[in-house]
Amino acid sequence: MAKESSAKKSPATTPSYQVPEGLRKYTGDVLGFHDLETQGPIHGIPMGAKISDSKIDASKPSSFVIFKLLSPTTYTEGTGDDAVVLEAKKDDCLGVWTKGGMRPIRMCCGLEVFMVHTGEKKLKGRPAAQDPMKTYDFHIGKGPQKLIPIIEDTREKSSGEKSMFDVKAKPGSVREPGDDSDDDDMQF
Secondary structure, three states: OOOOOOOOOOOOOOOOOOOOOOOOOOOOOOOOEOOHHHHOOEEEEEEEEEEEEOOOOOOOEEEEEEEEEOOOEEEEEOOHHHOEEEEEOOOOEEEEEOOHHHHHHHHEOOOOEEEEEEEEEOOOOOOOOOOOEEEEEEEEOOOOOEOOOEEEEOOOOOOOOOOOOOOOOOOOOOOOOOOOOHHHHHOO
């Protein structure tokens, strides 16, 4: 029979350390969310998208784009009564919840983008009770247009539904890994 060690176990301690100059804390997530309608335009670089079930209708997907900021802006951290408006700095990452009028953003991965809310537009042939579509202007820098990648997809009930970030194949074509086409940016 083995004897239990009589040595006292010390509590786990974090060794002291010094963060190298010029680095900042990184969590791998956005600081919060920027609302173009209430907080103004956003100037940044779209890096990726996250998709989940919508809280309004779980059978539909909801998504947000992660922007690496090129200019400071305000953002909201938290929701409801816990929401706080804060200031983000250049190089911080913020999320922007997507809306139908933002469809052009899908092909702006890695490009400089200045996006501004411009108003609303009533869509023809839609029920009168339906809210108008929000409209946005996009001003983009030089470079090739690339689809924003989905970096996280937590959909359960809406997993079979299309999102604006899904890759679209040409009818009758089968894409193999490594098959890239310059025409991808033209298929909306």
